[in-house]
Amino acid sequence: MDRSVIILSSLVAGSRVGGGVSAAVLTRARFTPEHVPTVIFGRHPGLGAPGGGAVPDAVFAGALDGLLAHGAHIRSSAILTGYFASAEQVRAAALFIEAAKAANPGIFVLIDPICGDGVADGTADGLYVKRETAEAIAARLVPLADLITPNAFELAFLTGRPVTDTASARTAAHTLAKPVLVTSVPEGTDRLAVLLTDGQTSCSASVDRLEGVPHGTGDLLAALALVARLDGDTGNELCQHVTRTCERVIRASLDARSHDLLLGALEHAKPAGPVQSSRPVLGLDGCKAGWVGVLLREGAPPELHLFATLTDALEMAERPAIIAIDIPIGFEGTPSGPGRECERLVRKLLKGRASSVFSSPLRAALAATSHAEAIALNRSAGGPGLSAQSFALFKKLREVDAALTPDMSARVFETHPEAGFALLKGAPMAHNKKTPEGREERLALLARHGIGPHLLDPHPFPKTRCAPDDVLDAAMCALTARRIANGEAMSLPPDPPLDACGLPMRIVL
Ligand SMILES: Nc1ncnc2c1ncn2[C@@H]1O[C@H](COP(=O)(O)OP(=O)(O)O)[C@@H](O)[C@H]1O
């Protein structure tokens, strides 16, 4: 399976709705969209005559046959369906999904049963697609879904039950006997809830009901849910994440007085935020024993952890939502300057302590097994020689590089604790971190930001397993992880280049 996703939905050129929104969200999350349009419109039909028209049924079905012949369904991670122009298109989509599931049982099918909006009383008043199209979606597509994303009206239509609040939404959703993510469930008069239920458990998140919200929010939320699901999120984590991210995009669009959703606000390089800070965050630094971590959780004291491997940290039971790590992520093939761009930018911030920013080796040098070989490989790729200190980190660099994939870049971030301390203080630290004065000034800053001295002082580990400054650095990384989770962090550079493996080369502070 590769990271492609097949989208069967509208193509609305001028408005941020339909399959175009799904494709944009997936692209930002580094999936490759394969979009078969059901209609080609110039603008959203709600804004006036949309122009264009439906893709003829035979053309649509023919394109699906072509995709099957091309093996797209075998390579793809998921199929996402949305807006359909006819019942015949729905039937063709159902046959396509059946064939895809037969060939690739792991393929994930998300059905967004787009058919109407309005009073969710279980009747057909409020359908904006033809009734037979809506009925075909209910009869043919819903049974094939791994996740369904109706709004309150659509859930009521699919189940014949009124949906007036989260309790009635839950009852209606249970009758579908499938995981359902219901959007726009009224919660009193001034809030809207998103409810996720899988038959056994359910969870919800809610937002203020806002005026003048652009079209396309349902498409945005469904695509975000698909990305989250493919990245392994489930339950409350998924529900909170998609609701908050959708809210952020809506608010950014309203702030900019845009009639369309401003998808730039998604900024995949940055994490979703402001997220529920109840999700734990982890700061990590390499140490002799492996990795030392400081875990921050809302309402609980900070915790120290030692991990033998990075994978142990990534998979720890607390499942930190954001992990900030003091180790380079992403390597250049040929040098863009002295070190990666992010390292040059951080050096500028750290006048006086710029030597603490190490220049990463080039990717080719990572394979070296001796210092001499590392120097030779780095030079033959066009880079400078490498210090013994830098070669000493190679084992850790390789471990991180092997463990991370591009889809983890919304969870795992490279940071630089010296720059983090400088940001907290407003100036670079006065003393080297290995001196008693340097330790004192760092402990004091950490204590002021909620990581009290008792956790870190006296040094809690044998020095043969973890050095005192490693723990301070991990604590600083944890504070940065919390800034990232709260949407307060900055990425250097803001729009980072990707390395050959698709990893963003950035330092986040
Ligand atoms: N008026 C609004 N105020 C605040 N959030 C909204 C509003 N409209 C939509 N949203 C958010 O977008 C989500 C999806 O929008 P929704 O209108 O339900 O999709 P659809 O386009 O399928 O009808 C909602 O669950 C909610 O989180």
Ligand SMILES: Cc1ncc(COP(=O)(O)O)c(C=O)c1O
């Ligand atoms: C062509 C078309 N019309 C209407 C809609 C419904 O959009 P909304 O619920 O945002 O008004 C969609 C959503 O994808 C669409 O693609």
